[in-house]
Amino acid sequence: MSPEGVVLGADSTASLSMPPNGFHYLNHNQKLFELGEESTLGVLTWGLAGLGDQSYRTLLALLADNLRTQPPTSVLDVATRWSQQFWAAYTTSPATVPAIQACQALSTKAQHDPAAPPNPNMRSVDEEALFNHLKMALVVGFCIGGHLPANRQPDAYELIFDPLAGQPSPAQIPQLNHRFWGAPNIINRLIGGADSELRNLILTSGHWNGSDKDLDSLLRQLVLSHPILPIRDAIDFVHTCILSTIKAMKFSNLSQICGGPIEIAVITTDRKFRWVRHKAWDAAILEGELL
Amino acid sequence: VTDTKQNPKAAVAKSSEPAKWVVEMHGHFQQSGSYRAVDLKRVLGDPRDKAEFRSREEPVDNLLKRK
Numbered sequence: 001m002s003p004e005g006v007v008l009g010a011d012s013t014a015s016l017s018m019p020p021n022g023f024h025y026l027n028h029n030q031k032l033f034e035l036g037e038e039s040t041l042g043v044l045t046w047g048l049a050g051l052g053d054q055s056y057r058t059l060l061a062l063l064a065d066n067l068r069t070q071p072p073t074s075v076l077d078v079a080t081r082w083s084q085q086f087w088a089a090y091t092t093s094p095a096t097v098p099a100i101q102a103c104q105a106l107s108t109k110a111q112h113d114p115a116a117p118p119n120p121n122m123r124s125v126d127e128e129a130l131f132n133h134l135k136m137a138l139v140v141g142f143c144i145g146g147h148l149p150a151n152r153q154p155d156a157y158e159l160i161f162d163p164l165a166g167q168p169s170p171a172q173i174p175q176l177n178h179r180f181w182g183a184p185n186i187i188n189r190l191i192g193g194a195d196s197e198l199r200n201l202i203l204t205s206g207h208w209n210g211s212d213k214d215l216d217s218l219l220r221q222l223v224l225s226h227p228i229l230p231i232r233d234a235i236d237f238v239h240t241c242i243l244s245t246i247k248a249m250k251f252s253n254l255s256q257i258c259g260g261p262i263e264i265a266v267i268t269t270d271r272k273f274r275w276v277r278h279k280a281w282d283a284a285i286l287e288g289e290l291l
Numbered sequence: 292v293t294d295t296k297q298n299p300k301a302a303v304a305k306s307s308e309p310a311k312w313v314v315e316m317h318g319h320f321q322q323s324g325s326y327r328a329v330d331l332k333r334v335l336g337d338p339r340d341k342a343e344f345r346s347r348e349e350p351v352d353n354l355l356k357r358k
Binding site: 162178185226 | 334
């Protein structure tokens with residue numbers, strides 16, 4: 001979020017499950033959308049890549065149609081309509097309903113305890129693994145940002161659709177804040193000096209004698225910070241963070257689950273949605289070619 | 292015997308050996324072709340979570356020094 005507008009960015013990798021086992025990584029997925037045409041709003045997504053035969057592209061186009069016939073009163077109004085529309089699709093799609101129901105059913109059972117005798121009210125080893133997988137894999141998030149021409153006030157909202165929670169209320173992103181989703185640990189380490197895993201490891205290590213607040217106070221000293229950036233530098237910042245995450249994945253123990261072309265859009269308060277970087281329709285054809 | 296307390300470089304070299312969870316993660320991946328949720332959460336983070344930072348608002352005095 002910038003006083004000059006909103007910058008949105010995303011990588012392009014889709015991790016597609018290939019039954020019976022394994023994943024296939026496709027590097028030209030669309031995670032960033034203009035909401036309609038000639039719009040002042042953009043939408044970013046992460047997490048669950050789709051609802052089977054219902055694409056996010058189509059669902060967002062339907063939202064844009066709705067906004068055209070019934071003009072919104074605010075960016076919050078847009079986010080609220082998306083919450084209603086997407087929740088209806090998320091909870092009725094044949095692609096997600098069985099998995100959501102399985103996840104919800106498993107959540108009613110107690111956590112697996114290897115020391116306890118088998119119990120129908122306690123998750124088995126396999127059920128525990130399935131539950132942990134589903135409650136992460138079914139999460140999908142959206143960020144809707146931009147402005148309405150009537151007031152030109154940059155505004156953005158976060159929506160997290162979670163199989164174990166109800167329809168989300170849009171959460172406003174404070175002015176001047178930057179948020180990163182999907183693989184937050186990398187950016188937390190890079191900019192914040194540590195991620196929640198390291199914090200928890202220290203707190204539960206038995207070697208830490210201070211309080212949680214003492215540790216947080218120390219970690220805050222490591223945070224990299226910058227002043228309010230001109231919008232082009234804000235664009236550079238967003239691009240740098242996505243590229244850093246991609247490279248961290250490349251040189252890590254995991255598969256390249258974040259990668260492909262980096263897409264960036266900017267919605268300045270004096271203009272409509274503009275692509276800063278947007279892959280061409282032949283991007284997948286050209287993959288691997290020398291340009 | 293290398294005293295890693297006296298020799299931080301030795302500590303770094305030692306840390307390049309894969310952790311137990313990394314070995315287990317690779318073993319699970321080789322068997323199933325997928326990563327355990329616990330490993331994804333450890334490396335990537337929770338998909339419901341975010342990294343959030345804020346631009347520093349400079350005092351007016353500093354703004355006046357800008358050219």
